[in-house]
């Protein structure tokens with residue numbers, strides 16, 4: 633590869649999710665990239681200062697843009713600041729490492745690239761991006777999820 637790839641730490645087996653677990657995800661190509669040192673693992677929520685484990689959180693619908701979005705835990709705590717801090721620092725890490733793309737965990741309020749939960753804590757997905765994905769996309773960094781490894785690899789081939 634000519635450049636590195638940002639990746640959700642939970643996809644590499646790090647137990648950083650809200651429930652203190654990782655994701656069961658193995659892919660031959662991603663494993664190879666990891667062995668070759670091409671991956672930059674990040675967990676935006678932990679980077680933003682949230683603990684492991686932590687309460688699940690969802691983005692609350694808003695009519696405004698990124699700065700108007702609120703992230704609320706199931707128990708009603710406003711964790712927007714931590715999510716935005718995590719997004720900002722993650723973007724800085726992405727830029728410092730000059731990554732060509734990101735492979736982030738689907739459906740997360742930080743890392744989801746196509747869909748997120750709708751804010752009602754009733755398992756309903758809607759089209760939308762997590763807080764970190766919004767920041768990365770604004771900076772022109774393409775974001776794929778763990779079900780889009782083939783698309784990511786097509787993208788990488790076009791870059792090399």
Ligand code: SF4
Pocket residue numbers: 640641642643648649650674675676677678737740742743
């Ligand atoms: Fe994984 Fe992203 Fe959630 Fe961290 S914030 S646990 S990297 S999905």
